Amino acid sequence: MKTYKSTCVHCGRLTALNESNECQVCQSKREAGQPLPKRKVKPRIVDRAHLQKSIAICETNQCGNWGTRDGRTGCLLLPKPCDIERRLLAGAGCVADPPQFGPHQPPGHAFAPKADARFVTARDFQQDILRLAGMVPNDIGLIVGVARSGMSVASMLAMYLHLPMAAIRQTQGDVVHVGNGWRLNESKHAIKKTRALVVDDTVMTGNSLKAIRPVMDREFPEATTAAVYVNPSANVKPDIHVVDLPWPHLLEWNLFNSVMSPNTACDFDGILCRDCSPEQDDDGERYLDFIRNAKPLYVPRKEPVPLIVTARIAKYRKPTEAWLRRHGMRWYKLVMHPAKTLAERNRDDIAAYKARHYSEWLETHTPNPAPAMFIESDDRQARAIARNAKRLVVCPSTAGVYT
Structure with missing residues (x-):
């Protein structure tokens, strides 16, 4: 599991460290022959997963001391509420008296998964x-x-x-x-x-x-x-x-505008817009007209969609992105199928293709609060994506939830 070395051995600054556990400022001073701070601080190793769970408790307002002051959101018992992450990175626990939880020892709380979604x-x-x-x-x-x-x-x-x-x-x-x-x-x-x-x-x-x-x-x-x-x-x-x-x-009415929005990957057609009809899917002018004028369905507004995986062919990226911008939808990554033609794409296993990109995204994304999910418009594909990725997939058209 990845960890953070969070404190400089010289000054105690919470920052990225070199192999000697020195911050960049202290390293520069040492290399220049300048005196270093006398205070020695043992570096603390902080477990990333525990850190995220601890911060999640604060962010979900489990404590009455959490709020906003002077434009900063965090623990109101701290001089600057936004310092909560720095405090947790330093390995410190709750500042309340008595504390709600110790260093990286969060109790079970409202966002702890207890059953299938x-x-x-x-x-x-x-x-x-x-x-x-x-x-x-x-x-x-x-x-x-x-x-x-x-x-x-x-x-x-x-x-x-x-x-x-x-x-x-x-x-x-x-x-x-x-x-x-x-x-x-x-x-x-x-x-x-x-x-x-x-x-x-x-x-x-x-x-x-x-x-x-x-x-x-x-x-x-x-x-x-x-x-x-x-x-x-x-x-x-x-x-x-x-x-x-x-x-x-x-x-359903809050699918892309909830606390899970940053952890939600999705299909395009049938989710962000209405599905393409067989008559429109000609890989020509009628299909291009559909892409440009499709009616929106679920409209994400709270957060950019972290990952969109679509079977649309990559040559239609420009009008696809133009449609997203026109309807006020933001995204971080849009994956489109690499096939050159519709016939070539149809020979591929689309569910496996979506599952592969979903799995790759999950390798670098830690959901907070958990779980992450993929939203797929076709129930058959949703089941197959869940089998291949072994993670949560949701199909709104059938209210299906698969893992």
């Missing part, structure tokens, strides 16, 4: 919202969605139950009343006096609920909280929920 479709989501509607207490007079993820749930519940709706804006720390049909003229003062149901789509760690608690206490002190899906390992859970949904899980 589940893919939740938009249709599942609608059906589960309807189930939630039947669980809402009779004295609720206002539905409040946690912006932005909870607004779809709040909207559907407000329509099903014929209740007014509001939104909690976590970033602004306020409530926006949006009304509901014939109740639009009802005063905000009257609405505020009713008992509210505060809803979100999922509760992963419970930190969103903790973050909006001050607003709830001020605006709706007797509010009931609810969510459609709840991770059984969450630190804070709502009063009402419909489905226990352990990690890892995949939500």
Whole structure:
């Protein structure tokens, strides 16, 4: 396993070191005959995997001391919150008293995989919202969605139950009343006096609920909280929920815009855009027209896609990349098939080709949080890619999850 030598033997600086465990500054001083710092520091060897797990705990807000100050995000107990990685690299543990965890000894937490991944479709989501509607207490007079993820749930519940709706804006720390049909003229003062149901789509760690608690206490002190899906390992859970949904899980409506986005490789046609029809797949003008004018399907916005592997022939790279840019999609690596013609490409095993590039990417990519996954539009290929790569593959069209 790769390790980092993190501290210079002379000055203790956290930086890249030479074979003598010296930083570049101290090496230059020694070679120039200049005096070196008197303080000797034993270099610490830090396990990369443990480092990433430790940082993951902080980033997922498992600790109440994690947050943003002066534009820096990290542990608020440190002078500069962004120094958390430097601290962990130095082999130090939690600075809280008492500490949540020791040096590189993170406990199990919400993002620890406990079971096979589940893919939740938009249709599942609608059906589960309807189930939630039947669980809402009779004295609720206002539905409040946690912006932005909870607004779809709040909207559907407000329509099903014929209740007014509001939104909690976590970033602004306020409530926006949006009304509901014939109740639009009802005063905000009257609405505020009713008992509210505060809803979100999922509760992963419970930190969103903790973050909006001050607003709830001020605006709706007797509010009931609810969510459609709840991770059984969450630190804070709502009063009402419909489905226990352990990690890892995949939500169709949030497929490329979640914490797993940096760990998601994908197919192109059938995922980023609609599939090409047989009539369009002529390796000529009709196919070129399809490439230029394909309708987008899943649109990644949160992060650049780390790896796209497509069976499109490499000669179509320029219009393919132009289409991605036109639709605001970013990517790090786009692999296209090296064949010269459609007939040559069709003789290849496309699933094996995708699995090979998926596996090569995984050799240099450490997912955090785990697991990494490949999203494939064709169920038969998805199964074959999973068999060949022996890693997670997801097929949204069938809600299939294969390993």
